[in-house]
Amino acid sequence: MGVDRKAEEERLIALMIGYQKGNMDDFEGLYAALKQPLLRYLWTFVRNATMAEDLLQDTFLQIHRARQTYTPPRPVRPWVYAITRHVALMHLRSGRRRKEMLADDQLPEIPVPPEMEKFADRATLHQMLSELPHHSQEVLMLHHLLGMSFQEVGQILGIASGTAKVRSHRALKALRERLGEKEGGDA
Amino acid sequence: MNTELLPESLRETISNDLAPVRPLPPAWIRTLYAVAVAAAGLAMVVAAFKLSLRPDMEQLPMWLSWGCTALQLIVGVVLVGMALREAVPGSGVPAGAVTLAVSTGVLMQILVGVATWMHSPGMPLIKGHGLKAGVTCSTHDLALALPALAITLWLVFRALPLRPSIAGLLGGTGAAVTADAINHVLCPMSDLRHVLVWHTGMLFGLMLVGWFAGKLWERKRFGQG
Numbered sequence: 189m190g191v192d193r194k195a196e197e198e199r200l201i202a203l204m205i206g207y208q209k210g211n212m213d214d215f216e217g218l219y220a221a222l223k224q225p226l227l228r229y230l231w232t233f234v235r236n237a238t239m240a241e242d243l244l245q246d247t248f249l250q251i252h253r254a255r256q257t258y259t260p261p262r263p264v265r266p267w268v269y270a271i272t273r274h275v276a277l278m279h280l281r282s283g284r285r286r287k288e289m290l291a292d293d294q295l296p297e298i299p300v301p302p303e304m305e306k307f308a309d310r311a312t313l314h315q316m317l318s319e320l321p322h323h324s325q326e327v328l329m330l331h332h333l334l335g336m337s338f339q340e341v342g343q344i345l346g347i348a349s350g351t352a353k354v355r356s357h358r359a360l361k362a363l364r365e366r367l368g369e370k371e372g373g374d375a
Numbered sequence: 376m377n378t379e380l381l382p383e384s385l386r387e388t389i390s391n392d393l394a395p396v397r398p399l400p401p402a403w404i405r406t407l408y409a410v411a412v413a414a415a416g417l418a419m420v421v422a423a424f425k426l427s428l429r430p431d432m433e434q435l436p437m438w439l440s441w442g443c444t445a446l447q448l449i450v451g452v453v454l455v456g457m458a459l460r461e462a463v464p465g466s467g468v469p470a471g472a473v474t475l476a477v478s479t480g481v482l483m484q485i486l487v488g489v490a491t492w493m494h495s496p497g498m499p500l501i502k503g504h505g506l507k508a509g510v511t512c513s514t515h516d517l518a519l520a521l522p523a524l525a526i527t528l529w530l531v532f533r534a535l536p537l538r539p540s541i542a543g544l545l546g547g548t549g550a551a552v553t554a555d556a557i558n559h560v561l562c563p564m565s566d567l568r569h570v571l572v573w574h575t576g577m578l579f580g581l582m583l584v585g586w587f588a589g590k591l592w593e594r595k596r597f598g599q600g
Contacts, residue, residue, distance in 0.1 A: 266465035346467030
């Protein structure tokens with residue numbers, strides 16, 4: 189973990205401790221720090237900006253109800269992302285998703301892992317990423333875009349860190365193969 | 376502070392319910408709570424049913440009598456600890472570890488039963504009395520497991536298990552293995568038909584109870600399951 193990451197994690201822990209003590213400013217700080225990365229993560233589930241915003245509110249309500257289950261000084265992010273993932277999965281299971289999905293041309297951009305940007309233009313990568321199975325997208329998002337360690341990814345997904353690493357490796361390999369097929373097809 | 380980022384409805388909901396909370400202790404401390412309550416419960420059940428050690432204790436080698444009981448107790452406590460860990464978001468137990476732990480608990484119960492039968496036939500299974508003996512032993516198993524099961528599930532559901540049926544399954548198996556560890560040195564019968572039908576059957580029954588309790592809790596808490 190880099191110095192910035194460590195400092196950020198320590199800041200999140202301090203905010204979480206303050207929030208558990210009943211400090212509203214600390215909750216707001218937590219919300220401000222986590223809003224954007226959580227929205228990006230929620231997008232990978234619902235592909236709908238408005239729905240992601242709604243689910244973000246649900247997520248923070250769940251976080252609020254479960255705030256005593258966070259034990260300092262454990263890292264905050266695996267705890268928060270596991271709750272977020274659960275909120276998204278519950279939403280998907282509820283069957284509301286299909287009615288609320290937007291057409292493809294209205295989808296927000298699916299972020300592209302920096303490692304992949306050298307392989308093709310962004311539009312192609314977005315297309316390829318969106319075609320990957322969700323569990324592959326999720327690991328790529330958590331590890332490559334949100335900068336989590338494989339241990340943290342494993343904690344969020346309830347899998348071993350080795351399994352998270354293998355999934356990430358396979359997802360990148362699948363992306364490369366699809367890009368190779370596309371280039372072969374274009375030639 | 377970035378107050379403009381926070382939707383007003385969310386701000387109002389949170390600020391109206393912002394009482395200080397005490398963080399949950401780490402899983403190992405909650406496991407110690409569970410062990411203390413379960414131990415007291417086991418002692419009360421043994422006293423209430425006036426249970427005594429099996430008559431063939433001296434025929435069994437130490438590793439098979441108290442040794443296996445100690446080993447099963449350790450496995451039971453580990454399973455309870457895993458259930459309590461699973462109950463906290465972001466510290467879920469990998470599926471492989473769940474499978475391994477649950478299988479170990481079940482296999483150990485069966486292997487201890489077989490090894491005991493090979494060393495000592497115990498009290499013979501009298502024709503026509505198998506059902507009565509089985510019901511008695513199952514009642515003891517259930518009573519011995521209940522304190523551990525109740526405290527474990529209470530601690531699990533007080534947290535926020537995101538996979539409650541898995542947490543319940545781990546807790547149910549842990550409680551059942553703990554009860555079997557004690558009943559192993561109390562039940563006078565070694566006949567495999569008795570052990571596999573009634574004791575192993577109760578083990579599976581308690582596993583199902585834990586799993587089902589998780590499903591019910593999930594339905595109540597999240598409206599699904």
